[in-house]
Amino acid sequence: MTDGDDGPPLFDLTDPPSVSDYLRDVWRRREFAVVVPAQDLRALNMDTALGQFWHLVNPALMIGVYFLIFGVILDARAGVDNYLGFLVIGVVVFHLTQRIVQDAAVSLSRNEGLIRSIQFPRILLPLSTVNGQTLGFLPALGVAAVTLLATGEVPGWRWLAMVAVLAGQYVFNLGAALIVARLGAVVRDVNQLLPHVFRLLFYISGVLFSVETFVTDETWRRLFALNPIYDIITCARWCLLGGSVSAAVVVGFVVWSLVLSVCGFVVFSRAERSFGR
Amino acid sequence: MTQSPAPAATASAPAPPGAEVTVSVEDVHVSYRVYDDPETGLKQIVAGGRRRRFRTIRALRGVSFDVYRGESLGVIGPNGSGKSTLLAAMTGLLPLESGRIRGRSRPALLGVSAALRPSLSGRRNIVIGGLALGMTREEVRGCLDEIADFAGLGDFLDLPMRTYSSGMRARLLFAIATVRIPEVLLIDEALAVGDQQFRNRSRRRIDEIRASAGSVVLVTHDLKEVTDGCDRAIWLDAGLIQAQGDPAEVAGAYESSVGTT
Incomplete structure (x- = not known):
């Protein structure tokens, strides 16, 4: 048997490609990871009466419900000037990461x-998954911006x-998505566990209340800075609502993402x- | 190649002298671990025997052969004989238990159906399918009309794919899948669907691929397709090659082992 003289040599088809070849292939096919999730996003609400408007209505309704319960009924507004603006940023940022990670698991x-x-x-x-959920998050970001302007932010x-x-959060989300995707492929049970993980994270990330107001102990505050989602939300609030942000939070955000x-x-x-x- | 592989069950393989090997399969073993889910009635639960375990299925048990440039190779055998596993392994997608598969370029399975979205239009699906096959959006745009023509979509191009007839769907899938022709094309029963006209058209497309110095490996249950359209045939059974060589002889041997129907 001969391999023949002309043509490229035979190579082992089951050999994994080098990292640079792999990344080059990803780059060459980058349009797939943008166009396909964008199409899926369109298909999602195609048969509904409101159609693509749901991408706007959904986040608005979600924020309304949270404001009704935690802003009006339970009143967690202590220490926050613009609670609605505060809440909008927390909820929108938190849900982006949550949806990406849960979707990545499957x-x-x-x-x-x-x-x-x-x-x-x-x-x-x-x-x-990351691109699709991030695209789907843009209308929610618009809702957040309108809410901030309407509540008097300049x-x-x-x-x-x-x-x-947002760029930092994208990098963070991508890293989390990759880890959870592998976990989910090996142990399907991850899919069942994640909602509970995020429910816990929701309450310890300062989405609904001001950690600065409720947590006075310095050691505890440092522990909060270890929570990447708290770091992201706090940085986002600093950008859009003003106030101050501790160095530990910024460092935590950057280190976690990288x-x-x-x-x-x-x-x-x-x-x-x-x-x- | 270091040595000529010669597993026990392989009949003599006629190697065309001087022919260039495009894919070389050497003593390949593949097994799957599947979840065993036995019946769990009241009796079993009371007996405490409700234990679920994994079972290993040995899909390929030492398969060796070469594919040559410009040939079309038919693979036949009963259901569950490992034909589809063999094709998947040839793309390099399956981890092998042992053995190796080498090639000059990566063989590609004919099939994009898994990438497509039934609720989206044919036009959007052509783009999605093309991107999944590694084309750029620009490249897909360039051959969109050609694909739509081959599939005979007509006015259906902008309707959701779920409204297509099965024949129309099959034509569209085949047209998208063959828009970019790989050096080695692997086909898993794609031609069994569709009407006679579609089968003729797809046969012509496959002949084109072979003419452009590619190789085609075809898994099928239609023995006539093997004897008429293939240069060589392999009969696979229980993960082993029972015979390989002249299509008429191999198909004949397979047929007599199954018994005439």
Whole structure:
């Protein structure tokens, strides 16, 4: 048997590609991770009466319910000037990360057929989740901006810094999505556990109340700064509502985003070939 | 190649002299771990026997063969013989237990159905399918009309895909999947669907692929397709190659083992 003289040599098809080849392939196929989730987003509400308006109505209703319960009935407004604005930022930022992470847990199992039939860098699937949910979050961001303007906030140069916070959150979300996607592919039970994790996180991330007001002990405040979601929300509030932010929170945000995204890539790509078995 | 693989169950493989190997499969073993879910009636629960465990299915148990440039290779065998697993392994998608699969380029399975969205229009699905196959949006736009023509969509191009007839759907899937022709194309029973006209058209498309110096590996239950359209055939049973070589001989041997129906 001969390999023949012309043509490229035979290479092992089951060899994993090098990191640079892998990333080049991801970049070449980047449009997939934007166009497909955007189409899915369209398809989501296509048969409803309000159609694409749901992307606006949904976040508005959600914020309304939270304001009714925690702003009016339970009154958690202590220490906050603009509670509605405070709440809007917390809820919108928190739900972006929550939806991405929960969706990422099933991003591989949901696309099992695709994984089994087409060769492509699997990272495109959790990446599509992050992009899709981030696109779907833009209307909510619009609702938040309108709420802030309506409650008397004046846009200043700090509002521009929000772009950096969103970019940082994107990196954080991507890292979290990659780790959870791999976990979810190995142990399907993760999917059941995550809502409870996020329910807990919701109450310890200062979404509804001002941590600065309710937590006076310095040690406890430092512990709060270890919670990345609290860090992101606090930075976002600093941009849009003003006030002050501690260095620990900013450092926490940056370190979490960098560490999680690098770890996420390593953790995910190590299992690349085991997905879809 | 270090040595010629010769597992016990393989009949002599006629290697066309001087033919260039595009894919080389050497002593490949693949097994699946599946979740065993036995019946759990009251009796079993009372007996305390409700234990669920994993069972290992050995789908391929030492398969070796080569694919040559410009040939079309038919793979036949009963259900569950490992044919589809073999194709999946040839793309490099499946982790092998042992053995190796080498190629000059990565073979591609014909099939994009998993990427498509039934609630979206044919036009949007052509874009999604093309992107899933690794094309850019610009490239897909360039051949959108060609795909729509081949599939004969007509006015249905902008209607949701779930409203298509099964024949129309099959034509669209085939048209998208073959828009970018790989060097080695793997086909898993794609041609069993559709009417005679579609089958003729898809047969012509496959001939085009072979003419452009590619190889085609075809899994099918239609023995006529193998004897008429393939240069070589492999009969797979229980994860082992029972025979390979001339399509008529292999198909004949397979047929006599199954018994005429």
